[in-house]
Amino acid sequence: MNYWEWFYKSFYNRKVIAYSRFRPITTTIGFVLMIIFIASIPYFISLNVTTVSSIQQLNRILENDLPNFYLSDGTLTAEDEEVYYNEEVLDGFFLIDPYNTLSQKELLQLDEGIALQQREFLFVSNGEIQSISYLLLGLQEVSKEDLSHRISLLLNFLPILLTIITSLLYVALAGLGFISISILAFLALLFKGKRNLEYRHMWLITAHSLTLPVILLYWIDILIYPIPFTAFIVSTFIIVLAAVTSIPIPKRSK
Template identity: 65%
Template sequence: MIILSYWAWFRKSFYSKKVIAYSRFRPITSTIGYVLFIIFISSTPYFVTLYSTAISGVEQFDNILQNDIPNFQIREGALYWESEEPFYTEVAGEGFFLIDSSNTYTEQKLQQLHDGIALQQHEFLFIADGNSQSIPYTLLGLQEFSKDDLSKRISDLQGFLPILLLIIISLLFVALAGLAFLGVSLLALVALLFKGTRNLEYRHLWLITAHAITLPVILLFWVDVLIYPIPFSAFIASTFLFVVISIKSIPVPRKK
């Protein structure tokens, strides 16, 4: 029988197929908490990046609006201005500023421009160090606004923005956790095909899968946010590989 502390179990779930396999005996309630903990650890870099980029982006945008840039309007949550061509300028010390009502610039192209603000058809894009975060106009309550109105609203928003971002991050965490539980449930269902003659039920495979996500989710999500984008299929494939390897480590009952 394996008896480990919570942190030892967490650490060994990164690499030990025997510990992952033995997790089929853990209580379902502690495993649900374990999955939430894994999602929190894996998503922390993304949430920190989102928070810092949005805070600095709004401050940067407020400073840019004080400069001589063309007038524009936001009507019914969409951007309008007098020209069909994008307006691009670089403001000293603040980065670039772009008005692009037709979404001519793709997100990948904007990230290559490094630091700046882009106003696109339905959203702001804040770019900092090659990372971009988008905020829809409707989320900020911007339905009918001119450049001057927007400047005042952005100034007012700065005091409320940290609370707004915490609310957004909380909602994102709930969404990620729901996606994780759905993925664990589906992968455990598929794992039934690989149990062979082992005495495993669906609940056992669900618990094994919930612990098998430790390394793939944390490592790949951190790499995806901090280094290089990772396709979603890599999360699925690597997790399922851990599940199958752990199942195969469980001895097959001997025939009488």
């Protein structure tokens, strides 16, 4: 069975998943990294498109007549202590909130737009909030006019910055995936019964059981409807148990 046939059957065939306990650990690690990458594609596309669009809109906003504000040590300060709210400078809302008066829940209720809060930009789109700190953008001591100039320069540097951010997010997701596999494999040992299974076998089975839950549920989570993290854990564990029960119990010799 070649690599892609194994990948395809890991979606539904519990016997193939069970037999994966004999696969090399290095091959399985690469398999997990590929699964997480495929599952993350919609998220990475959404993140990059939203960030580029939002920064372009922010650049247009700063060209309009806005209240004076400035950044000092990566912290936003404005002349007016009240929240500045405007729906005319872009498609959506734009607000300046130097004291974090509005919570993220309240921002989501405003639909789509951009918020400048105390220490970060917040880009609200499709029911999600993407944040980028001023320090990450190199904005420490900046006035409104300087910020407009910096944002224009940032648009040229943005592809490299987004590549770095996307890579770091992928590493974080991969780390979360391996931690989850390790914990679930340990718990699955409690259900092995009299089967000759060790922790390494359970780890390999659990790694291949991720295929369907991670790809399907994460795509649904990003594209259709939010999925709680417990759903990933429970569905993966059910597939692990189904694969384990397909392994026959050795008969005792007389």
